Amino acid sequence: MPYKTLIVEDQMMPRQLFEIFVKNSQEFTHVASLSDASLALAYCQNLPVDLILMDVYTARNSSGLLAARDIKASLPNIKIIIVTSLAEYSWIERAKKYGVDSFWYKEANEENIIEVMKKTMKGEHIYPNTTPVIKLGNVTNHDLTMRELEILKEMLTGDSNAEIAKRLCISAGTVKRHIENMISKTGLHSRTELAAEAGRLGIVIRDF
Amino acid sequence: MRLIDLPILGIAIFTSIIFILFALLFVISIYFYRSKKHLLFALSIILNIPLVLIFVCVSWEICNNGNAFTNLFVIAPFYIYIIYLVVTFTFLVLSIIFLQKWYRNNITSDSFMDAFDKMEEGVLYFDDDGICLLINSSMITILEGILSHHISNAYDFFDLLNNQIISTKEGKTYKFISSDLSINRRELFFIYKKINVHELIAFDITDLSNANKQLQIDNEKILLHNQSLMEYNKNMQNIIRNKEILSAKIRIHDEMNNLLLKTSYLLTSDDIKEKKEILNKWKKNILLLCKEATSENEENIIDDLLTLANGVGVSVTFHNYQLLKNEEVIKLFIYAAKESILNVAKHTKSKELNIDVKLENGKYCLCFINENSLNKNKPVSLGGGLKELQRHVNSLNGIMFVESNDQFILTIEVDYAV
Structure with a gap:
């Protein structure tokens, strides 16, 4: 019996791509598509779903990760595959923490996604080893440490070093030092340029 | 009558007066010295001299012209006075020296x-x-x-x-x-x-005031920077979305290119299976290209709700949802609609829901009406989803009414600009 698949993706192109892939597969059947992750739980609670292809960034800034967490908490039997094209550093760890079954970076290759879906339904957990490599100034996102990425994410709020330090429970001096290190590594000219560029490239996203 | 003819008592009184005057002058000179009225202090010292002269003259007269008994009343006091003068002047000199030192080493008025x-x-x-x-x-x-x-x-x-x-x-x-x-x-x-x-x-507080003014200027600059950064952040969300769309399109076109290459190769091949496969892929890609050619529609907020409603077997009719422009109100509307759809599916016979949006007097009025309520004329207790909805409405300073008579009506009023 084909697995009932729910697609949660707000962008029309990728959504239709997934719909075509699923419809072409004999092992999976497409039950519905939603653009807003906040409705996914309600749908799963009232209708039979076996597998969800969940985007992270959905309509009206609804978080696919948080929706996945809620669904896994109340309906643990439903398999969830997080799909994204963005290289945000923290999503993989968060997905694992929430019990998401698999994590996949979007490609056009149909075989890959179907393979991931099959393996996931068999009970495997498919996670990439690392995020995609994205150039940031003179270095790549992989050249930044976890703490630097955390601080970079907080910088998107536009808050001061003291406020960032308070949220991360470190000193303002440490924040300042990390920012200076990042500016030095990347060769960018200011913290504003650093934050803007990192956000534009999707290395860090101020999310939900 | 001469002074020397005065009786002894008179001489005694005279002598006493002189001594009292001396004592007074002494006290006054000390007072002037303490008060740093140097001129008066010097004057009080000098005034001792005429007093001394008067006393000496009178005493001399008495001694020269009086008897031994009367002399006693002037000679003895005279000597006492000399001793007294020596002592007081010594005391004054010592006081002056001591006070000078004391004033130098102690806090005074x-x-x-x-x-x-x-x-x-x-x-x-x-x-x-x-x-x-x-x-x-x-x-x-x-x-x-x-x-x-x-x-x-x-x-x-x-x-x-x-x-x-x-x-x-x-x-x-x-x-x-x-x-x-x-x-x-x-x-x-x-x-x-x-x-x-x-x-x-x-x-x-000149320095503090200047520092404050500079701080205000710096703060304003930082605020402007922060605002522009936040604006940039908002724009980035749009860029990310567009980037995803573009990536998908690129992938489709890449796939297309690969197909073209494979097709040109297979035209000369006899492999039927591969040709069928290529044809299927062409079908898929043409389908994708057709959809790519259609413009990306604006988000339609009711599509997902209709998907949910269809799934649970509820027929929903929307009126005037296009009036919703405020992002927070749209989120509230979707949440309320979701709860209404699920409640209708679970608790009512008639699986029909009318959702109406009105804009009156600067407020949105969202009405969710089901024609057939199961709990007719019974008070509605807010549990689970409705309770959460109430909390959501309260967070936007809105109000929520629930009626359950012949119809089940959920009404939410919220300001246009929240």
């Missing part, structure tokens, strides 16, 4: 006055009538800088203090603090009178 004048803060004390009782030189300078003249009555200046911070023309800034005291003022000798004294203290 003069020290307080010196320190008072040397204070950087301006201090002014005045009474209820505004008369200055005590003012230091710093305060005089400050007031001259503010008013450009001396003050005759402290209230003239005090009334100017609408705010406590005043700047002078030289660019100095002072903060004034006033308080009230009650003191006992000596009116005469040991007579004291309680009076109200008003204290005014001026602090120089």
Whole structure:
């Protein structure tokens, strides 16, 4: 019996791509598509779903990760595959923490996604080893440490070093030092340029 | 009658008077010395001399012309007086030396006055009538800088203090603090009178004020930077979305290119299976290209709700949802619609839901109506989803009504601009 698949993706192109892939597969059947992750739980609670292809960034800034967490908490039997094209550093760890079954970076290759879906339904957990490599100034996102990425994410709020330090429970001096290190590594000219560029490239996203 | 003819008592009285005068002069000279009234002190010392002369002359007359008994009343006091003079003058000299040393090594009222004048803060004390009782030189300078003249009555200046911070023309800034005291003022000798004294203290806060102004300027700059960063952040979300769309399109076109290459190769091949596969892929890609050609529609907020409603078997009719523009209200609307759809599916016979949006008097009115309520005329208890919905409505300062008569009606009112 084909697995009932729910697609949660707000962008029309990728959504239709997934719909075509699923419809072409004999092992999976497409039950519905939603653009807003906040409705996914309600749908799963009232209708039979076996597998969800969940985007992270959905309509009206609804978080696919948080929706996945809620669904896994109340309906643990439903398999969830997080799909994204963005290289945000923290999503993989968060997905694992929430019990998401698999994590996949979007490609056009149909075989890959179907393979991931099959393996996931068999009970495997498919996670990439690392995020995609994205150039940031003179270095790549992989050249930044976890703490630097955390601080970079907080910088998107536009808050001061003291406020960032308070949220991360470190000193303002440490924040300042990390920012200076990042500016030095990347060769960018200011913290504003650093934050803007990192956000534009999707290395860090101020999310939900 | 000559002095020497006076009786003994008279001589005794005379001698006593002289001694009392000497003692008085002594006390007065000490007082003048303590009060630093040097001229009066010197005068009091000099006044001893005529007294001495008077006494010596009288004594001489008495001694020359009196008998031994009467002489006793002048000779003895005369010697006593000499001893007294020696002792007192010695005491005076020693006191002068001691007091000089003492004043140098101890804090006295003069020290307080010196320190008072040397204070950087301006201090002014005045009474209820505004008369200055005590003012230091710093305060005089400050007031001259503010008013450009001396003050005759402290209230003239005090009334100017609408705010406590005043700047002078030289660019100095002072903060004034006033308080009230009650003191006992000596009116005469040991007579004291309680009076109200008003204290005014001026602090120089020029550096602090300048630093504050600079900080304000810097803060405004930072705010502007932050605002532009937040704007940039918002725009980035759109860029991310567009980037995803573009990536998908690129992938489709890449796939297309690969297909073209494979097709050109397979045209010369006899492999039927591969040709069928390529044809299927062409079908898929053409389908994708057709969809790519259609414009990306604006998000339709009701599509997902219709998907959910269809799934649970509820027929939903939307009216005027296009009026919703505020992002927070749209989120509330979707949540309320979701709860209404699920409630209709679970709790009512008639699986129909009408959802109406109105804009009246600057408020959105969202109405969710089901024609057939199961709990007719019974009070509606908010549980689970409706309770959460109530909390959501409250967070936007809206109000929510639930009626369950022949119809089940959920009404939410919320401001247009939340």
